[in-house]
Structures are given as structure tokens and as C-alpha cells.
Amino acid sequence: MRRGAIVIFRIYAKSNQSVANVFTQKLYGQDTRTHHGKYTFHKRGLLEDILHIRLIRGVIMVRRQDAPRVEAFLKEYGAEYYVRTVELEPSDQKKLKLN
Numbered sequence: 001m002r003r004g005a006i007v008i009f010r011i012y013a014k015s016n017q018s019v020a021n022v023f024t025q026k027l028y029g030q031d032t033r034t035h036h037g038k039y040t041f042h043k044r045g046l047l048e049d050i051l052h053i054r055l056i057r058g059v060i061m062v063r064r065q066d067a068p069r070v071e072a073f074l075k076e077y078g079a080e081y082y083v084r085t086v087e088l089e090p091s092d093q094k095k096l097k098l099n
Contacts, residue, residue, distance in 0.1 A: 003085050006060070007061075008059050028048075029042065029048050050066045
């Protein structure tokens with residue numbers, strides 16, 4: 001069976017809302033509108049460049065080789081996080097293109 005990494009994280013409760021918003025935008029990406037919706041554009045997030053499976057809020061699975069990039073990002077924002085190696089189900093391997 002192939003292995004991947006599960007990453008469990010959260011931004012500290014003492015973080016203000018603007019820090020949490022920037023963290024979320026830079027991790028997941030965001031569609032943005034300006035001038036009352038006249039212009040729209042997309043800000044790319046880290047996970048748009050990494051194959052991942054979002055399980056629930058604050059829990060993602062990635063390929064083991066991508067875990068250090070995610071960990072470095074989380075460390076940069078002072079998030080509390082845990083990274084563990086897990087055995088992937090066949091469906092997870094397919095989503096992460098490990099077949």
C-alpha cells in the first residue's frame with residue numbers, strides 16, 4: 001500500500017480575524033471582485049499547486065513529498081499543526097495520482 005501524509009492544523013485562537021483570513025486565502029486561494037463586481041480575478045493558494053484531499057476543516061491529506069511545503073507554510077503563519085504518515089486507500093491514491 002502507498003503512503004501519504006495527513007496534516008492537521010489550526011490557527012491559534014488568539015490570532016485576529018484578519019490574520020486568519022489571509023492564512024485561508026493563501027492556503028486555499030480566493031476569487032476576488034473589485035469595483036462592485038466589475039472586475040473579477042483569482043488569487044492562487046498553495047494547495048492549488050499541490051494535489052490534496054480536504055477531509056474536514058483543518059485536515060488535509062497530501063503526498064509525502066508535498067508535506068514539507070505545507071509544513072513550511074503552516075510554520076510561517078504560526079499555526080498549530082501535526083503531520084503523520086498514513087497508508088492511503090486506493091481511492092485516495094487515485095485522487096493523489098499515486099497509481
